Amino acid sequence: MTAAIEVRGLRRVFRVRQGLFAPPRQVVAVDGVSFAVPAGSVLGVVGESGCGKSTLARLILGLLPPTEGEVLVDGRRLSEMDRRARARLIQPVFQDPFASLNPRRRVKDIVAMPLVAQGSVPAAEAARRVAEMLERVGLSQEQGERFPAQLSGGQRQRVAIARALVLRPRIVVCDEPTSALDVSVQAQILNLLAELRRDLGLTYLFISHNLAVVEHVASEVAVMYLGRIVERNESEALFRAPAHPYTRALLASVLTPEPGLGVPDVGLGDTLPDPANIPPGCRFHPRCPQAFGRCPAEAPAAWPAAGGGFAECHLLDPAAPGAAPREALRQEA
Numbered sequence: 001m002t003a004a005i006e007v008r009g010l011r012r013v014f015r016v017r018q019g020l021f022a023p024p025r026q027v028v029a030v031d032g033v034s035f036a037v038p039a040g041s042v043l044g045v046v047g048e049s050g051c052g053k054s055t056l057a058r059l060i061l062g063l064l065p066p067t068e069g070e071v072l073v074d075g076r077r078l079s080e081m082d083r084r085a086r087a088r089l090i091q092p093v094f095q096d097p098f099a100s101l102n103p104r105r106r107v108k109d110i111v112a113m114p115l116v117a118q119g120s121v122p123a124a125e126a127a128r129r130v131a132e133m134l135e136r137v138g139l140s141q142e143q144g145e146r147f148p149a150q151l152s153g154g155q156r157q158r159v160a161i162a163r164a165l166v167l168r169p170r171i172v173v174c175d176e177p178t179s180a181l182d183v184s185v186q187a188q189i190l191n192l193l194a195e196l197r198r199d200l201g202l203t204y205l206f207i208s209h210n211l212a213v214v215e216h217v218a219s220e221v222a223v224m225y226l227g228r229i230v231e232r233n234e235s236e237a238l239f240r241a242p243a244h245p246y247t248r249a250l251l252a253s254v255l256t257p258e259p260g261l262g263v264p265d266v267g268l269g270d271t272l273p274d275p276a277n278i279p280p281g282c283r284f285h286p287r288c289p290q291a292f293g294r295c296p297a298e299a300p301a302a303w304p305a306a307g308g309g310f311a312e313c314h315l316l317d318p319a320a321p322g323a324a325p326r327e328a329l330r331q332e333a
């Protein structure tokens with residue numbers, strides 16, 4: 001069966017200058033990401049701030065060209081489609097609905113924008129589809145006449161969802177869709193997204209720093225660290241038996257701070273990950289409580305994990321000598 005969305009070897013490097021005379025540094029934000037998501041399912045993507053989640057989302061949405069790799073929807077290359085064709089297949093829902101909604105336009109006109117941009121939908125048909133979509137996301141026709149500033153945060157996110165779905169795309173990329181909302185409103189929006197997925201047969205890529213949210217919505221989970229997916233598995237298996245030491249550290253954290261603050265320190269040490277300076281071997285080794293001699297020397301392969309997924313860790317190598325204590329690494333280094 002063809003995956004609804006497939007990502008092959010995606011890589012994105014940014015060149016950044018920190019001062020006028022400083023030489024440019026290379027930031028490897030996404031570093032060889034591949035996955036396929038079956039139609040109708042939800043792939044959750046989790047990881048610390050700066051691990052490349054939003055860059056991955058922008059690559060998949062075609063908002064940013066990849067340095068390497070490609071994205072396929074229903075087996076067709078996104079890079080070979082024009083913007084209008086892409087918009088019919090894949091749409092975003094971002095974290096901050098206020099920033100992504102034009103404050104000077106009425107809600108109904110905001111929702112109609114993707115239809116208008118297609119250039120081929122008659123006005124009466126567009127108005128009918130906007131009215132239907134407002135109703136689906138729980139907004140009244142009267143609210144459709146308002147401006148974004150006259151709505152609550154949750155209502156604004158409903159507008160963003162209606163705009164994303166008015167073209168009936170196959171895929172929705174949700175980047176922290178509830179992180180800016182009050183906790184009481186988050187559940188309503190998550191339930192709405194789940195209902196819409198069922199009713200409209202959507203496939204989601206769901207990015208969140210909040211593990212509880214991901215556990216609630218995702219059928220499969222990908223854990224990102226410094227631009228790579230270091231573990232991926234069925235949601236139930238990953239939360240029950242995490243195979244990668246980084247996933248275990250993430251799960252051990254109970255707090256879920258705002259995006260931009262990273263995950264809470266759960267004993268990973270004070271060496272913060274820097275995508276401009278990716279460690280050799282296993283990129284997690286400077287912070288890994290189980291690192292051993294092989295880790296700084298050799299990048300781990302993707303080994304099968306219980307539940308059908310994989311993890312990039314030498315500990316899963318059937319031929320591995322086993323984990324030596326962390327002190328062993330210090331002596332060898």
Ligand SMILES: Nc1ncnc2c1ncn2[C@@H]1O[C@H](COP(=O)(O)OP(=O)(O)OP(=O)(O)O)[C@@H](O)[C@H]1O
Nearest residue numbers: 014027029048049050051052053054055259260275
């Ligand atoms: N346009 C850009 N130019 C230069 N560097 C960038 C650009 N966009 C992202 N980066 C860098 O790429 C890395 C990954 O950023 P990204 O926004 O994808 O992370 P994230 O996982 O979404 O983080 P957060 O959880 O804070 O949203 C960061 O080091 C960031 O500074």
Ligand code: SF4
Nearest residue numbers: 282285288295313314
């Ligand atoms: S390969 Fe080594 S450093 Fe990397 S996660 Fe596994 S044990 Fe830790």
Ligand SMILES: [Mg+2]
Nearest residue numbers: 053054055259
């Ligand atoms: Mg982000």
